[in-house]
Amino acid sequence: MIIDFKKYSSVRIGEAFEVEVLDTKREFEGFIIGGANNLLVSPSPKKLALLGKEFDFIEVIEQNSxxxxxxxxxxxxAKKIYLFAKEHNLAGFEFLGKIPGLLGGLLKMNAGLKEENISKNLLSISTADKELLKEDCAFSYRCCGVKKVMFEAIxxxxxxxxxxxxxxxKQARNNQPNGASFGSIFKNPKDDFAGRLIEVVGLKGFKKGDAMISKKHANFLINTKNAxxxxxxxxxxxxxxRVFEEFGIHLEKEVIII
Known part of the structure; x- marks a missing residue:
């Protein structure tokens, strides 16, 4: 199928490309775009795919008191998972109420908010050829070590x-800026905040064309029109x-550039 990333991605940047649909568990050498919520797609990206509707489900497999x-x-x-948890009085997915994205992307980035993250209540992940236990997935801050396509999780x-x-x-998420963006550009360095560092070096509100470092939160890049x-x-x-020159800190990107 053809996907126009200017319409599909959360930052509204990109061209139209052919994207393969994976409707069965199988190997794929390329990049899974998911909901394209933290992607910056180049004019010549690698081979792209997304999961088919067969992998859009929530199933109760065991239940007791x-x-x-x-x-x-x-x-x-994320919204569907959040609403299911709320409807069935389940704890652990409250943070998904205002986080965009599909489960595969959430797992890949170990997405979270405050002290919560998607791997906290995870047991295992299924790839094309095996089931990986959580302890085998090398989760860390905004990172997951699984390199293969993830199809299901328990x-x-x-x-x-x-x-x-x-x-x-929800209130913590409401403090983030509106507009077309990736979410956070960079991971927060240890004992500091990327937004604070970018603001200190004078880039808050700085523009290049129609791309702008947010005036509200300097760790967000906003597409103001046609960036x-x-x-x-x-x-x-x-x-x-600028942050490295001023502080000697290497900011690590949270946005994925393909």
Missing amino acids: SFCTLKIGCACN FSLKYGFDEQKDEAL SFDDALFLIELAKK
Whole structure:
């Protein structure tokens, strides 16, 4: 199928490319785009694919008075998982209420908010040829060590959806800027914040073409109208360079450039 990334990606940057649909578990040498929420797509990306609708599901596979075990397809979006957990009074997915993306991408980035992350209640992940236990997936801050395509995941959740936590996490997400963006450009370095560092070096609100480092939060790049790949890449590299020159800190990208 043809996907126009200017319409499909969250930052609204990119051209139209052929994207393969994986409707069965099989090997794929290329990049899975998921919901394209943290992607900057170049004019000449690598081979692209996404998971078919067969992997958009939530299935209860075990349930008792203490916990509920779910199998979730990696094409399932965060909002659907959040609403399922809320409806069935399950704890652990409250942070997904305002995080965009499909499960595969959430796992790949070990997505989270505050102290919560997607791997916290994970048991295992299925690839084309095997099931990997959580401890074999090398999860760390905004990172997962699984290199193969992820098709399904199993989670064990306790009961007690936390309404107070849900509201607090939504408020934390509401403090982030609106507009077409990737979310965070960089991972936060140890004991500091990427946004603070970028602001200190004077780049908050800085523009290149229609790409702008947000005036509200300097770790967000906003496409104000019709930003190009080159505009966005220029700002990302400029922020990285300025922060290193000023603080000696290498900012690590959270956005994936393909």
